[in-house]
Amino acid sequence: MSTKEIHGLFGDEEVLKASAKALVKKGVHIKDVFSPFPIHGIDPIIGVPPTRLHIAGFIYGLVGMSLALFMFWFTLILDWPMNIGGKPNFDLIHNLPAFIPVTFEMTVFCAAHGMAVTYFIRNTIYPGKKNWNPDLRTTDDKFLIQIDLGENSLSGAEIEAILKETGAEEITQK
Amino acid sequence: MSSHEAWIREPLVLGDKSYHDISNDIAKPIEGKANKQWWIVFTISLIAMLWGVGCILYTIGVGIGTWGLNKTVGWAWDITNFVWWVGIGHAGTLISAVLLLFRQKWRMAINRSAEAMTIFAVICAALFPGIHMGRIWMAYWVLPLPNQFGSLWVNFNSPLLWDVFAISTYFSVSLVFWYIGLIPDFATIRDRAARAAKPISHAVYAIMSFGWSGNARAWHRFEEISLVLAGLATPLVLSVHTIVSMDFATSVIPGWHTTIFPPYFVAGAIFSGFAMVQTLMLVMRKVVNLEEYITLNHVELMNKIIMLTGSIVGVAYITELFMSWYSGVEYEQYAFLNRASGPYWWAYWAMMSCNVISPQVFWSKKLRRNITFTFILSIVVNIGMWFERFVIIVTSLHRDYLPSSWIMFYPSWVDIGIFIGTLGIFFTFFLLYARTFPVLPIAEVKSILKSTGSQYKK
Numbered sequence: 001m002s003t004k005e006i007h008g009l010f011g012d013e014e015v016l017k018a019s020a021k022a023l024v025k026k027g028v029h030i031k032d033v034f035s036p037f038p039i040h041g042i043d044p045i046i047g048v049p050p051t052r053l054h055i056a057g058f059i060y061g062l063v064g065m066s067l068a069l070f071m072f073w074f075t076l077i078l079d080w081p082m083n084i085g086g087k088p089n090f091d092l093i094h095n096l097p098a099f100i101p102v103t104f105e106m107t108v109f110c111a112a113h114g115m116a117v118t119y120f121i122r123n124t125i126y127p128g129k130k131n132w133n134p135d136l137r138t139t140d141d142k143f144l145i146q147i148d149l150g151e152n153s154l155s156g157a158e159i160e161a162i163l164k165e166t167g168a169e170e171i172t173q174k
Numbered sequence: 175m176s177s178h179e180a181w182i183r184e185p186l187v188l189g190d191k192s193y194h195d196i197s198n199d200i201a202k203p204i205e206g207k208a209n210k211q212w213w214i215v216f217t218i219s220l221i222a223m224l225w226g227v228g229c230i231l232y233t234i235g236v237g238i239g240t241w242g243l244n245k246t247v248g249w250a251w252d253i254t255n256f257v258w259w260v261g262i263g264h265a266g267t268l269i270s271a272v273l274l275l276f277r278q279k280w281r282m283a284i285n286r287s288a289e290a291m292t293i294f295a296v297i298c299a300a301l302f303p304g305i306h307m308g309r310i311w312m313a314y315w316v317l318p319l320p321n322q323f324g325s326l327w328v329n330f331n332s333p334l335l336w337d338v339f340a341i342s343t344y345f346s347v348s349l350v351f352w353y354i355g356l357i358p359d360f361a362t363i364r365d366r367a368a369r370a371a372k373p374i375s376h377a378v379y380a381i382m383s384f385g386w387s388g389n390a391r392a393w394h395r396f397e398e399i400s401l402v403l404a405g406l407a408t409p410l411v412l413s414v415h416t417i418v419s420m421d422f423a424t425s426v427i428p429g430w431h432t433t434i435f436p437p438y439f440v441a442g443a444i445f446s447g448f449a450m451v452q453t454l455m456l457v458m459r460k461v462v463n464l465e466e467y468i469t470l471n472h473v474e475l476m477n478k479i480i481m482l483t484g485s486i487v488g489v490a491y492i493t494e495l496f497m498s499w500y501s502g503v504e505y506e507q508y509a510f511l512n513r514a515s516g517p518y519w520w521a522y523w524a525m526m527s528c529n530v531i532s533p534q535v536f537w538s539k540k541l542r543r544n545i546t547f548t549f550i551l552s553i554v555v556n557i558g559m560w561f562e563r564f565v566i567i568v569t570s571l572h573r574d575y576l577p578s579s580w581i582m583f584y585p586s587w588v589d590i591g592i593f594i595g596t597l598g599i600f601f602t603f604f605l606l607y608a609r610t611f612p613v614l615p616i617a618e619v620k621s622i623l624k625s626t627g628s629q630y631k632k
Contacts, residue, residue: 036193036362037617038393048391053398057406071318075327084331098331101417105339108410112347112403116354119399120384123392125357129385136365139358139388141193141620 004150005031006159007134008168010143013039019166020045020145028159031148034138053122057115064110068103142169185628186280188466193620197362200614203462204363205370208609211461219601226595229588230305238308240588246581247571251589252302254563255596258446259299260341260418261439261559264411265447266292267348270355271407274400279626280475282618283468287458288451289352290611294603295450296345298596303337305592333420340417344410351403358396359612361386415443422566428509429570432497438490442559445483445529448476449555456549458608467614470543477542480555484533487562491530505575513569517582521565528558 010016013035020030020042030046033039042048073092076082081089088094120126138144145163149156160171191199208216233240243250266289273281304310316338318328328335360383367376386392419439422430452473459468498506513522532554536542568583607613624630 033390034388035390035393036197036388037358037621038397039390042390043394046390048394051395051398053395054402057402072330075318076330080327082326082329084329087331095331101333101336101413101420102330102339104409104413105336105343108347108406109339109343112350112406115399115402116350119354119395123386123395125384125386125392127381127384131361131364131380131383131385131387133361133365133387133389136369139362139365139386140197 004148004156005134005174006147006149006156006163007170007172007174008145008147008163009135009137009170009172010145010167011141011169013042013143015167016143016145017042017045019163019168022166023145023147023159023162026154026162028147028154028162029151030145031151032146034133034135034144034146036139036141036143039143051122053115053118056118057111060114060118061107061111063114065103065107067110068106069099071106072099072102183626184469184471186283186467186469186471186626187619187623188469188628190629191466191623191627193623196619196623197366197616199464199467200359200612200616200619201363201366203609204612205366205375212605212609216602216605219598219605222594222598223602224595224598226592226598229591229595230301233305233588233592234310238306240586242584242586242589244581244583246574246579247568247583249571250564250568250583251585251593252306254560254567255593256299256302257418257439257563257567258560259295259302259596259600261415261443261446261563262450262556263292263295263299263344263348263447264415264440264443265451266290266295267344267351267407267411268444268447269451270351271404271411274404275408279622280472282615282622283464283472284451284455284476285618286352286355286611286615287454287608287613288447289348289355290604290607290613291450291454292348292447293345293352294600294607296341296348297603298600300341300345301596301599302592333417333424336417337421340414344414347403347407347410351400351407354396354399354403355615355618356382356611357384357386358388359616360384361388362616363612412440415439427570428503428505429498429513429566431506432494434490434493434497438487438494441483441486441490442529442562445480445487445533446556446559448480448483449552449559452476452480452548452552453556454604456545456552458613462608462613464614467619470545473545473548474539474542477536477548480552481533481536481542484529484536484555488530491526509570509573512573513565516569516573518565518569518572521561522569525558525561525565528554529562532558 008019010019016033016035017039020033023030024045033042033046035042043050069092072095076089076095077092083089087098092099133139133144134146135142135144145168147159149159152159156173160173163171187196241251266285269281269288270285273285304313307313316328316335320327360379364376364379364383367379416436416439419435423432423435425431455468456473459465495510498510501507513519532551535551541547572583573580
């Protein structure tokens with residue numbers, strides 16, 4: 001983290017996108033982009049791989065469903081079968097229609113909460129975490145390209161020149 | 175700038191707004207001081223809430239004999255309120271989830287507050303079955319706990335237990351969905367506080383924003399989780415009122431035992447939920463100067479949904495009447511005859527006129543875009559929807575199969591007090607929310623500015 005960084009600040013997301021494209025074309029590796037809202041189309045330019053969050057969500061959903069079915073089978077079939085209005089209580093399949101609503105709710109419950117927890121972990125955000133956006137204006141109306149000089153073969157001056165040329169409002173090195 | 179929307183559509187953000195203006199406008203109520211009107215309304219709500227808490231404590235201490243219930247009418251005021259509040263709680267998730275899936279950008283002006291409303295309404299709703307248990311300290315018996323805690327496991331065949339799972343899933347998932355959307359906006363408020371050198375509010379919003387920094391990867395995941403949670407919340411919101419309706423529909427009470435209940439209840443819930451959103455938004459847009467974000471166009475679009483769902487509810491009422499006649503079952507026929515012409519005829523006709531006739535006036539564009547009229551009608555609709563639940567529950571129960579147990583239901587002062595108390599809870603929470611939370615999704619409004627803002631559509 002002690003290596004030098006260049007921050008290019010932009011006033012518009014379209015200008016930032018064009019600038020990022022130009023930088024990547026010249027072989028510059030962009031460390032990250034900070035913005036007040038999602039910039040559509042920035043991910044392929046700076047090389048953010050597609051998230052697998054939805055796959056995780058699907059697995060959490062399956063876990064929730066299995067958990068629910070196991071719970072019905074264990075409580076109402078194996079451990080203590082009850083005769084409720086003559087509904088079949090000897091195996092899970094025959095009693096299944098009555099269990100559908102809770103199965104659905106458990107699936108959604110586990111999928112949603114599992115995904116939320118994964119989201120917080122993957123984004124490394126939690127109560128008490130300190131924000132790391134280099135400029136406070138990036139949560140308001142500015143857009144920022146962060147370049148780590150240690151990761152790049154181009155010199156700081158060269159990168160600054162490209163940033164300036166493509167419309168950066170402010171360029172800082174630290 | 176590039177626009178992705180048809181030019182003939184009305185802009186969703188009026189005025190020459192920049193990104194910074196949006197932050198300013200939405201952060202203003204949080205950063206400023208409350209005015210006198212806010213304190214007056216807040217005090218009234220707080221008193222109502224405390225009165226309700228008193229009535230709840232009295233109920234818990236003495237027992238539910240303090241309510242107007244009797245041997246024949248075992249469910250009445252409390253369950254009416256439960257269903258009413260749950261219904262109101264449906265609009266938030268519908269707006270944020272279903273309208274997200276349908277790519278309706280206008281939802282962004284109202285989704286944050288509608289979701290807040292959902293959360294507070296579900297809290298009010300969940301109170302009622304809780305205290306109706308009588309022995310609230312035994313409430314954990316609804317959880318699937320091992321035998322030592324009672325004699326048996328819980329009964330997963332029962333719609334009442336389905337309700338426990340449905341309401342708790344709905345509440346917790348809505349809360350998480352809402353909070354994930356709030357995190358970037360809390361970050362905006364946090365950084366504004368840091369720049370304005372306000373250490374206390376910076377510290378508070380730093381914790382609430384979880385250290386959100388708005389990096390590209392985080393936004394990428396943000397969009398993904400919003401979409402998938404919307405996909406999960408859409409069937410969830412439909413399932414909740416479906417399951418609430420099954421509390422009634424799976425019984426053998428005339429007037430309840432009908433398969434039309436799930437769609438009919440869901441439509442009714444959306445109808446009343448949107449009406450409550452209108453009531454709150456029309457006041458809020460004025461008080462916190464957000465008329466350029468919650469425009470007449472938004473009001474009209476919501477009125478169209480109210481008209482549509484109101485019409486669905488109307489069709490359901492008439493279908494019920496037809497089916498009771500067509501069924502040839504004399505108990506069913508009597509139940510509906512008694513609703514319309516029995517001792518509770520006034521409740522039935524209040525429901526019919528508020529829910530079926532009144533929303534039809536929204537066929538007129540002039541009335542759809544009239545703020546005062548919309549405000550009055552939104553309250554009329556909520557009164558009507560309260561009566562709908564009262565009619566379904568009380569008129570079906572008060573005429574038993576045995577004429578010797580026929581009886582009337584009258585609410586006691588405790589019944590009424592608890593209802594007033596939940597209104598107090600709802601408005602107290604909402605007023606606190608309006609002063610401490612960004613009432614519009616700042617990030618999302620910025621993201622639609624270029625496609626739907628008025629200066630970009632010129």
